[in-house]
Amino acid sequence: MSETDRAHEWHAGTASEVITPSESMRMAGYGAREEPSEGTLQDLHAKAIALEDERGTRFVTVGVEILAISRPLHAAVTEACEEQYGLPATHLLLNASHTHCGPVYRERKTEVFSLNDEERAQARAYAEFLEETLVDVVGRAIEDLSPASVTYSHAKCGIAFNRRIPLEQGIGFQPYPDGPVDHDVPVLAIESPDGETLRGILFGYACHPTSLSLREWTGDWAGYAMEYLEEEFPDATAVFVQGCGGDQKAYPQRELELTKHYGKSLATAVRGALVAQRREVHGPLRCVKEEVDLEFEEPPTREELEAQLESEERYERRHAEHLLDELDEHGELPRSHPYPIQAVGFGGDLTMIALTGEVLVGYSLKLKERLPGPLWVAGYSNNYMTYIPTVDDLFAGGYEADRFVHLTELPAKFDHSVEDRVLSTATALARRVGPPDER
Structure with missing residues (x-):
């Protein structure tokens, strides 16, 4: 395709905004950090990449360095x-990096810790700031739209271990070298039509x-990966999209130099994808x-x-208190929960699936078996509810599949239909937006 044709096919824009709290406040992610x-x-940061095809259809991805996208925030x-x-809404993807060194901006009755009145007011104020900032960053990315070329490639990065190790007493929480992983690093490159200037890098990892x-604000290794890429490509906005990393973790941990090394490793993989042979991405955009x-x-x-009110575990007591309140108010507990799934097709060249919650890696692996590539599967998108385990994970039990329910507002863990419902819906949506022979 000629430079002139590329200039007419896509318009792209980027925007970035610092969202670091301006004051000391409670941090989200670790219950023991009080x-x-x-x-x-x-x-x-909150960073956005906006794309517009030649028909004027737009799609915006926003990567946010926070623990999760709450349902009220997304709405x-x-x-x-x-x-x-x-x-x-179908044309906007909000993705949380899931850093555990970001601020608390919501309070649930079953949260891992309680907030005092001052902390609660801080969380509400930050939530308002975050909402305004995300809306603004989307608008500025749209305002920045100008002719661009879009290409796709991918690489591999080996920093992630599966953390669900089978032990005699059940599923443990430590590195499991033989467990499933998804080391794929999908990369969407946004360049000037002449290919001389790299303007945006959308990349993912699980x-x-x-x-x-x-107790300091940081985006962890994902934040360092973006930082390194923007140092290497000063005209580009680097946006990280979290994958199906619910049971994935980098080891060893708790050392800043290691964290920077993990970020450098991921950034190097992205750079490798950028110098590899890339696939031109064409429209039209289809979003469902x-x-x-x-x-x-x-x-x-x-x-x-x-009886659970007498538990020695405060999480179990809080969970019971919340569910008893639900029973008093509604007379019964919910039997199901709505789960949004988003799919975006870039002509026949790339399909993205965005799943909600802390999705375990089995989902991305199984979707890649079901659907033709290139396929990009994101987790932690558009909402947050809990971990999303596969059937095998449910049978095995453990933190993500069983115990974590006491840290949510949900009444019970999922039944064994969860995997089929997620996979079948995601597959159907991907086929609706994918290559013509899949529709």
Whole structure:
């Protein structure tokens, strides 16, 4: 394709905004960390890449260096973006990096810790700031739209281990070298039509950014990967998209130099993808989103919840208190929960699937078996509810599949239909937006 043709096919824009809190406040992610932040190791960001095809259809991806995208935050941002920019919710992807060194901006009854009145007010104020900033960064990326070429490539990076190790007493929480991983690094490059200037880098990886447990703000290794890429390519905005990393973790941990090394390793993989033979990406853009109900196992009875109030574990007590309140208010506990799935097709050249929650790696691996490539599967997108385990994970049990439910507002863990419901819906949506022979 000629430079003139490329200039007419795509327009792209980028934007970035610092979202580091301006004051000391509680940090999200680790229940044992009960003290507020005490400084900034690395600024946190919200970054956007907007794409527009030759028909004028737009799609915007926003990477946010926070623990999770809450349902209220997603609803507020998508509503405002549709009202202000005419951007439908199906055409906006919000993805959380899942750093555990970012701020608390929501309070749930089942949260791992309690907030006092001052901390609660700080969280509410930050939530308002975050909402306004995300809407603004989407708008600025759209304003920045100009002719561009779009290419896709991928690489491999080996920093992630599976952390669900089978032990005699059950599933343990430590590196499991023989466990499933997804070391793929998908990369979408946004360049000037002449290919001389790299303007944007959208890249992904499936792994918890939890190699640090500091009281300083930082994006962990994902933040360092973006920082290194922007140092190497000063005209580019680097945007990280978290994958299906619910059971993935970098080891060893708790050393800053190792964290920087993990970031450098991922950035090097991205650079490798950029110098490899890249696939030209064409339109048209197709964006769809659908909710599927994920069903729970039989919820606990009132008697069981009242007994749980006597548990030695505060998480179990809080969970029981919340569910008893639900019973008092509604007379019953929910039997299912809506689960949004988004799919975006770039002509026949690339399909992206965005899943909600802390999705375990089995989902990306199984979707890549079902669907033709190139396929990009993201987790931690557009909402947060809990871990999303496969059937095998549910049978095995462990933290993600079983115990974590006490840290959520959900009544019980998922039943064994969860995998089929997620995979079948994601597959159907991907085929709707994918290559013509798949539709």
